Amino acid sequence: MKKIMFLVMMLSLILIGCADKKEEAKTETDNTNTEAKADDKVYKIGITQIVSHQALDKAREGFKDALKEAGIKAEFDEQNAQGDVTIANTIANKFVTDKVDLIFAIATPTAQAVSNATSDTPILFSAVTDPEAAGLVKPNVTGSSDKVDIEQQLALLREISKDAKKIGFLYNSSEENSLVQLEEIKKIAGKYNFEIVEQGISSANELPQAIDKMLTQVDALYLPTDNLISSSSALIAEKANAAKKITFAAESGMLENGIFITKGIDYYQLGKEAGKLAVEILKDGKKPSDLPYKIAETTEIAVNKQTLEQLGIKLPDDVMSKAKFIETKAK
Secondary structure: OHHHHHHHHHHHHHHHHHHHHHHHHHHHHHHHHHHHHHHHOEEEEEEEEOOOOHHHHHHHHHHHHHHHHOOOEEEEEEEEOOOOHHHHHHHHHHHHHHOOOEEEEEOHHHHHHHHHHOOOOOEEEEEEOOOOOOOOOOOOEEEEEOOOOHHHHHHHHHHHOOOOOEEEEEEEOOOHHHHHHHHHHHHHHHHHOOEEEEEEEOOHHHHHHHHHHHHOOOOEEEEOOOHHHHHOHHHHHHHHHHOOOEEEEEEHHHHHHOOOEEEEEOHHHHHHHHHHHHHHHHOOOOOHHHOOOEEOOOOEEEEEHHHHHHHOOOOOHHHHHHOEEEOOOOO
């Protein structure tokens, strides 16, 4: 009887052990399947851009590449407002209706449009100079700011031109980003003995006359992160280079159109920083409110090689040794 009891107990233990192993194997399989399903998920992402020009296009590319490098699968609904805020609002409402998983807004007007349209969908912005002033500091919103260190730009200009006195600041008077930059450069200019000559415009049609007028008044021309100005940088470069006037820009993309020099930002990297934040939201389950927006670094000096030759300027050795040289993009 004792032997029978012992055998029954042993058999019971064996059966319990097998059951535990089966349950463990099932749990591991379920976890693997869950992970596989998470990895296989295709996210719906809306991208809204105020207008198409080199800087903003690069930000879009950087954002998409960051998601791709992180292994995130996505279907992108890419929309362009063609510079029209009404269209930007329509795009924002479309994304909300379509229930996209995340929205990437490039430039202040489109970021404001989607921010006003939803307080639930995660929003990533890029190419926004002052998120606070734009009303974009909200629980469902974060991103990457293109706020440039203008003092570094002025210090660079003073280093390459000891005689320059008057700097032209050409901008779109309806762009909030540009107004913020104008106020900042006016505050800093005196430190480097510069006088700011400002000229606001409201459309591309006003630009040729505004450039011609300004080039008779200034020694150098500063181009801010302004969508209208960036879109017209080839025309500005053509006129300024012919007049032998220095042009310096807030971002390197304008140099491919002939603008002379910058110690500015790289919009591809700017978009990529926003993309990395999106990865943390989609892959790691973080909320936008957990992720403070980032400000671009302005550390790299870039010089247009052809414009340097055309202007006949001899750059200081220190600038030459640090500079990245850019070719004018073929038209």
